[in-house]
Amino acid sequence: MSVASATPSDPLLHRDPAARARLGWALVALVLLWPLLVLAEFRPWVLFDASNLRVMGSFLAGFLPPKTSMEFMGYLLKATLETLAIATAGIALALLLAVPLSILCTRALSVSLIGPGPGLHGGNALRAAGRALLTFLRAIPEIVWALMFVRVLGLGPAAGVLALAITYGGMLGKVYTEILESTDTRPARSLLEAGSPRLAALAYGLLPNAAQELTSYTVYRWECAVRASVIMGFVGAGGLGQLMDQSMKMLNGGEAATILLVFLLLVLLADALSSTLRRALA
Amino acid sequence: MSFDLKQVGLTHGNGFRALHGISLRVGRAERAAVIGPSGAGKTSLIRLLGTALRPSEGRLDLLGDNPWQQPAGKLRALRTRIGTIHQSPPIPPRLRVITAILAGRLGVWPAWRGLLSLLYPADIAGAEAVLARFDLADRLFDRCDRLSGGQLQRVGIARVLYQQPDLILADEPVSALDPALADAALGELVSESERRQATLFASLHAVDLALKWFPRIIGLRAGEVVFDLPTARVSDTMLSELYAAEGGVLPTQANPRAPVRDPGEARMDIGPQKIVKLDACRGR
Numbered sequence: 001m002s003v004a005s006a007t008p009s010d011p012l013l014h015r016d017p018a019a020r021a022r023l024g025w026a027l028v029a030l031v032l033l034w035p036l037l038v039l040a041e042f043r044p045w046v047l048f049d050a051s052n053l054r055v056m057g058s059f060l061a062g063f064l065p066p067k068t069s070m071e072f073m074g075y076l077l078k079a080t081l082e083t084l085a086i087a088t089a090g091i092a093l094a095l096l097l098a099v100p101l102s103i104l105c106t107r108a109l110s111v112s113l114i115g116p117g118p119g120l121h122g123g124n125a126l127r128a129a130g131r132a133l134l135t136f137l138r139a140i141p142e143i144v145w146a147l148m149f150v151r152v153l154g155l156g157p158a159a160g161v162l163a164l165a166i167t168y169g170g171m172l173g174k175v176y177t178e179i180l181e182s183t184d185t186r187p188a189r190s191l192l193e194a195g196s197p198r199l200a201a202l203a204y205g206l207l208p209n210a211a212q213e214l215t216s217y218t219v220y221r222w223e224c225a226v227r228a229s230v231i232m233g234f235v236g237a238g239g240l241g242q243l244m245d246q247s248m249k250m251l252n253g254g255e256a257a258t259i260l261l262v263f264l265l266l267v268l269l270a271d272a273l274s275s276t277l278r279r280a281l282a
Numbered sequence: 283m284s285f286d287l288k289q290v291g292l293t294h295g296n297g298f299r300a301l302h303g304i305s306l307r308v309g310r311a312e313r314a315a316v317i318g319p320s321g322a323g324k325t326s327l328i329r330l331l332g333t334a335l336r337p338s339e340g341r342l343d344l345l346g347d348n349p350w351q352q353p354a355g356k357l358r359a360l361r362t363r364i365g366t367i368h369q370s371p372p373i374p375p376r377l378r379v380i381t382a383i384l385a386g387r388l389g390v391w392p393a394w395r396g397l398l399s400l401l402y403p404a405d406i407a408g409a410e411a412v413l414a415r416f417d418l419a420d421r422l423f424d425r426c427d428r429l430s431g432g433q434l435q436r437v438g439i440a441r442v443l444y445q446q447p448d449l450i451l452a453d454e455p456v457s458a459l460d461p462a463l464a465d466a467a468l469g470e471l472v473s474e475s476e477r478r479q480a481t482l483f484a485s486l487h488a489v490d491l492a493l494k495w496f497p498r499i500i501g502l503r504a505g506e507v508v509f510d511l512p513t514a515r516v517s518d519t520m521l522s523e524l525y526a527a528e529g530g531v532l533p534t535q536a537n538p539r540a541p542v543r544d545p546g547e548a549r550m551d552i553g554p555q556k557i558v559k560l561d562a563c564r565g566r
Contacts, residue, residue: 111354111358112354114333114334115333115334115335115336115350116336117333117336117350117354117357118350118352118354118357119354184372184374186368186372187372187373187374189334189372190366190368190372191385191388191389192361193332193333193334193361193366194361194362194364194365194366194386194388194389194445194447195358195359195360195361195362195363195388195389195390196385196388196389196396197388197393197396199393199396200385200388200391200393200396200397201388203396203397203400204374204377204381204385204388204400205372205374205385208374208375208376208377209374209375209376211376
């Protein structure tokens with residue numbers, strides 16, 4: 001109760017002590033950002049150059065009107081179903097990787113960290129190994145995995161599914177771990193302190209708080225998987241991507257436009273699914 | 283013997299010495315309350331006994347073993363026998379009351395039973411019986427975020443009773459309850475300890491409750507035991523010395539937070555309504 005050195009009129013007392021550091025970090029960020037922008041050839045004004053506008057305009061005009069012939073619609077439906085199947089199967093397999101790895105890596109579910117108790121070093125080593133594995137899985141882009149699997153399994157959806165499973169397993173596992181650690185971890189910890197097994201502590205202590213976030217991230221990744229299957233279509237992994245590849249190569253903008261509309265619909269669908277699930281889990 | 287501490291000290295990671303030189307022996311089925319001003323180390327002591335924190339020095343013996351020399355499996359088995367009531371119940375708000383109660387037995391249930399119980403509650407009757415002791419049986423299937431702070435605190439107590447531990451640790455278990463409910467809840471804890479021969483070790487902010495319900499009082503200040511006596515031998519002078527840093531005003535149910543003031547002027551300011559009739563609460 002004795003703040004004798006600073007009277008209320010003291011100007012130092014009315015200044016935010018964190019302000020200087022904040023200003024400093026803002027300047028550092030700007031100084032670092034500038035060379036990055038130069039390196040990335042960030043010149044947005046070039047887009048509005050008259051000749052460039054004309055080029056873009058004619059490129060976009062090639063997409064109109066969207067193609068709606070019955071024959072193409074048949075192909076499109078089959079490719080859409082294939083893409084949905086690739087994305088869904090890929091995410092399902094990714095979950096098989098991500099769920100055990102995130103349970104392994106989550107510090108909030110570690111028994112040996114309480115105290116710390118027996119098995120601390122083993123636990124730390126396992127968590128580090130799990131994180132390293134997750135990093136490795138997601139560091140290699142899915143297209144590389146796809147190119148490899150296409151060589152083994154041949155052209156078709158199977159390669160896409162495996163490639164998605166591996167990369168997305170790494171991404172989901174990392175983010176699941178972080179979501180589980182950023183919710184209130186006291187409930188799980190108090191359960192572990194009463195001798196509860198880890199899975200039960202997860203189900204009773206962490207999931208009730210984290211289920212919404214986990215679900216919406218999973219649905220978002222499914223949406224990304226739908227889009228990623230386009231890129232993988234280019235390597236012959238099947239689905240909308242392969243159809244898109246063919247249309248682009250034949251300079252058939254109308255077909256590409258219809259395919260893009262399908263993507264828009266799928267993203268809207270994912271959004272609706274996500275918000276429905278979030279509401280159900282609220 | 284329920285627990286035995288010999289010269290136990292605890293230094294937190296930031297270098298703060300929360301406890302030092304603590305020697306305490308509490309027997310099986312014994313009931314003891316620890317009291318003391320804010321920051322005295324009451325919570326640290328409870329967490330130490332609950333194997334949530336590891337002592338930095340001294341010897342700790344819990345239910346017959348040194349927990350920190352046990353292999354992981356034995357330590358887990360020991361932990362299932364200790365139930366800690368936290369001041370703010372660590373219960374996710376989306377959990378239903380019944381799930382929160384049943385979670386008390388997760389340590390003794392096999393993992394599959396705990397997980398299956400999320401699909402259909404494994405022991406509805408048992409959870410209802412323990413809730414009924416706190417007048418909350420009608421809230422069995424409500425979500426915990428529909429409860430008031432006081433109701434949630436009673437659910438937290440009920441969970442630990444459902445756990446049926448040999449050692450019940452309680453960290454300010456009734457801080458969110460009004461005087462009548464606090465009294466009733468402590469009564470339930472005491473009768474549970476008597477019925478099952480479980481040790482009850484509680485930290486309490488309200489001195490009158492400690493004196494009423496516990497035969498043994500431990501005064502803690504600045505991380506050290508100031509006195510450890512049968513309740514009848516705790517004098518008013520000892521109590522006001524214990525709380526000297528808070529102006530010598532005893533925190534009680536009517537006056538839960540002692541005002542912080544200069545000790546010199548404290549005595550002048552205490553109105554008649556703040557003088558606690560401690561003798562009226564002593565013993566029961």
